[in-house]
Amino acid sequence: MNPLLARLQPYPFERLRRLFSDVTPNPALRPISLGIGEPRHATPDFLKKALAESLDTSLTGYPATAGEPAMRKACAGWVQRRYGIALDPATQVLPINGSREALFAFAQTVIDPTREGATVVMPNPFYQIYEGAAFLGGAEPHYVASDAARNFATDWDSVPEAVWARTQLLYVCSPGNPTGAVMPLEEWQRLFELSDRHGFVIASDECYSEIYFREEPPLGGLEAAQRLGRTGFPRLMSFTSLSKRSNVPGLRSGFVAGDATLIKAFLLYRTYHGGAMSPAVQAASIAAWNDEAHVVDNRRQYREKFAQVTPLLAQVLDVALPDAAFYLWAGVPASFARASGGLSPDEAFARELLAQYNVTVLPGSYLARETGGVNPGTGRIRMALVAEPAECFEAASRIVEFVSRRV
DSSP states (O other), X not given: OOGGGGGOOOOHHHHHHHHTTTOOOOTTSXXXXXXXXXXXXOOOHHHHHHHHHHHHHHSSSOOOTTOOHHHHHHHHHHHHHHHOOOOOTTTSEEEEXXXXXXXXXXXXXXXXXXXXXXXXXXXXXOOHHHHHHHHHTTOEEEEEEEXXXXXXXXXXXXXXXXXXXXXXXXXXXXXXXXXXXXXXHHHHHHHHHHHHHHOOEEEEEOTTTTOBSSSSOOOOHHHHHHHTTOTTOTTEEEEEESHHHHTXXXXXXXXXEEOHHHHHHHHHHHHHHTOOOOHHHHHHHHHHHTOOHHHHHHHHHHHHHHHHHHHHHTTTSBOOOOSBSSEEEEEOOGGGGGOSTTOOHHHHHHHHHHHHHOEEOEEGGGGSOOBTTBOTTTTEEEEEOOSOHHHXXXXXXXXXXXXXXXX
């Protein structure tokens, strides 16, 4: 067996199952889960229709890994409308089977494990795929904590110059999971300067880009590069998907865009890896990327839920409306710091909440790694407001009652 597999950490939801293994949820209350970031709004009917209508003619041949020209054109068209950027669909866009598999596979494409000290830099807390991709690529992850005092902006200045010098790949996530923070132009400029100096590649995870609460949509990596006059998007790849934007996590569809040289190398890797997208999925994806009305309505639903739930939870938790994404990253009351049995405050909160009020939340420490003796997720919980508004409001009401009685 590949010995690097032994380095992979249990996934957060496996750790959650272990945490709850001996917990009996309150049977008097129906279960409500805010634990998994799985979109639960209705899938648009026109998208399902496009998928169904393509089945009769799309399953008789092997699909090309590069995707159909119409698919790449639809992706490039969306980038043009969303960010004002003209991409070459043939060389700067590549369909992917969801951002998760591509974020992992991309690391296997760009990491050179024969170089001494191969390093992958990533935010902390983070999406665990980044870490696994680094390990299986033969590199060491370097975790960079966010600063709660600066709206959870990642503290890139804390990374020593010696670490940047051996960095081959940098993962960024904006809007961030779990914090919802959006990177401003100045932050992008700093990272581009570091990339130019040290030659590392930037993988920009932007799968939450279309769920936001301010009037101005989140800045994307390609957009930032264009504003700063960086032609050709050197060493930059942007990853996005339809899962959150169009409520189709089961479709497994997205695309990467950016540096044509990297796209060419990634296409070569994916040709051997078997990363071709089904023509039926491409047909549905084309319909989704070409329609914006359903995205506007989806965003409206999230805005209404967050407007209801955030002020309610703010009565008892350290929480505020994020810049974007569909999570609340909340600090739990100090009283939970006295947890017994070696539990962290966020673990104790999650266990007691499930037992007493049958609501599931994810401990923040499961989304981060301890560095320098500190886990930046400790004492926080992530709540995914993906259910219907009434269910989210009920869960929030239970949490308020739980904390009010507990404190």
